[in-house]
Amino acid sequence: xxxxxxxxxxxxxxxxxxxxxxxxxxxxxxxxxxxxxxxxxxxxxxxxxxxxxxxxxxxxxxxxxxxxxxxxxxxxxxxxxxxxxxxxxxxxxxxxxxxxxxxxxxxxxxxxxxxxxxxxxxxxxxxxxxxxxxxxxxxxxxxxxxxxxxxxxxxxxxxxxxxxxxxxxxxxxxxxxxxxxxxxxxxxxxxxxxxxxxxxxxxxxxxxxxxxxxxxxxxxxxxxxxxxxxxxxxxxxxxxxxxxxxxxxxxxxxxxxxxxxxxxxxxxxxxxxxxxxxxxxxxxxxxxxxxxxxxxxxxxxxxxxxxxxxxxx
Ligand code: CP
Numbered sequence: 277x278x279x280x281x282x283x284x285x286x287x288x289x290x291x292x293x294x295x296x297x298x299x300x301x302x303x304x305x306x307x308x309x310x311x312x313x314x315x316x317x318x319x320x321x322x323x324x325x326x327x328x329x330x331x332x333x334x335x336x337x338x339x340x341x342x343x344x345x346x347x348x349x350x351x352x353x354x355x356x357x358x359x360x361x362x363x364x365x366x367x368x369x370x371x372x373x374x375x376x377x378x379x380x381x382x383x384x385x386x387x388x389x390x391x392x393x394x395x396x397x398x399x400x401x402x403x404x405x406x407x408x409x410x411x412x413x414x415x416x417x418x419x420x421x422x423x424x425x426x427x428x429x430x431x432x433x434x435x436x437x438x439x440x441x442x443x444x445x446x447x448x449x450x451x452x453x454x455x456x457x458x459x460x461x462x463x464x465x466x467x468x469x470x471x472x473x474x475x476x477x478x479x480x481x482x483x484x485x486x487x488x489x490x491x492x493x494x495x496x497x498x499x500x501x502x503x504x505x506x507x508x509x510x511x512x513x514x515x516x517x518x519x520x521x522x523x524x525x526x527x528x529x530x531x532x533x534x535x536x537x538x539x540x541x542x543x544x545x546x547x548x549x550x551x552x553x554x555x556x557x558x559x560x561x562x563x564x565x566x567x568x569x570x571x572x573x574x575x576x577x578x579x580x581x582x583x584x585x586x587x588x589x
Contacts, residue, residue: 280586283396283403287414287450292457299422301579302572304589309346309575317578318348319587326379327353328371329406330362330386335548336406336416339573340383347578347585352378369398376401381584402584410444410514416547417450419576420506423569427543428503431455437464437499439528440508440553442473444515447547448508449477456485465491466499468527470520471510495528500538505530507546507553531555535563545569 376399385406392405515521546566
């Protein structure tokens with residue numbers, strides 16, 4: 277696609293060649309900054325980008341804002357609605373229309389599914405979805421794919437196990453779809469019955485790609501023979517019934533003991549934040565790539581923003 281001026285709301289907005297182009301550019305940016313990864317490219321000095329986080333975030337907001345700063349653009353925005361006119365009853369539409377008067381692009385996170393699409397439609401400026409409810413988190417998927425390529429050399433042909441809250445976890449929804457664009461992936465979905473990946477998504481993926489998908493509630497041999505174990509937090513904030521959350525919150529814990537039964541080169545990914553689902557004793561293991569994964573959000577988001585602003589590198 278022609279990136280300039282587009283919004284990225286869902287991973288479905290990107291084809292496989294689009295994704296590979298973004299990841300190639302992220303690699304190029306990493307190479308360009310290799311002498312000093314914390315330096316800037318300064319190509320977007322005249323741009324202002326709004327960062328509107330209606331819901332808590334550490335990595336997505338800060339890595340987007342770091343990416344914007346390292347492209348030389350300016351950031352405006354808020355983290356939480358305290359201190360904004362949302363507290364006076366302003367609608368999402370009015371907030372968005374106002375911000376579009378100031379900014380060239382909006383990065384946003386909001387608890388309502390469909391909110392980012394709505395803002396892109398009412399404002400007409402590019403919107404990057406940093407997470408809309410339990411729906412989509414496309415830029416997380418891009419950095420997840422980049423992490424996979426960096427650690428495994430390729431995406432096709434891998435066995436990937438997703439563990440945890442596959443119902444409410446938006447990162448796994450986006451990632452599962454993206455994996456279906458690649459060849460010969462074996463996807464294993466490990467969750468309690470109550471937190472299975474939505475059937476509509478599995479049906480869509482199977483229909484489109486024929487990707488092999490196995491659902492189970494056990495971290496079984498399939499998981500332990502995986503190339504990647506992608507762990508997710510049980511999403512407390514999305515549970516209608518707190519008692520249900522407390523019953524399920526410790527369904528799976530990945531620790532050194534479990535990893536001693538896995539393949540030696542199995543990597544453990546997590547979009548973070550972690551609660552208890554990965555034991556901290558894992559952190560020093562070479563298999564644990566989740567903090568590096570969070571770091572790769574910066575070059576990937578720099579790559580995407582620079583493409584959407586129409587800059588050549
Ligand atoms: N991975 C991710 O979305 O983390 P944050 O919620 O901290 O942004």
